[in-house]
Amino acid sequence: MAITNKVRECRFFANEMTQQTLAEAVGVTRQTIMAIEKNKYNPSLEVAFKIAKLFNKSVEEVFAYFPDD
Known part of the structure; x- marks a missing residue:
């Protein structure tokens, strides 16, 4: 099973939000x-x-799930 994400990309397009700001939020x-x-x-x-x-x-726009087949 694999779960991927676009969290870094989302932070970038949110005025380059820091990891710390996201974590606190x-x-x-x-x-x-x-x-x-x-x-x-x-x-x-x-x-x-x-x-x-x-x-x-x-x-689903941020996280994607790819089950092992």
């Missing part, structure tokens, strides 16, 4: 945001929804 640490962006950590559904909402996008 969604209630996680900057290290968590770093891990999410590097696809080393999958956020909880709650965090994924908060991130998407912050950027006025759907969860």
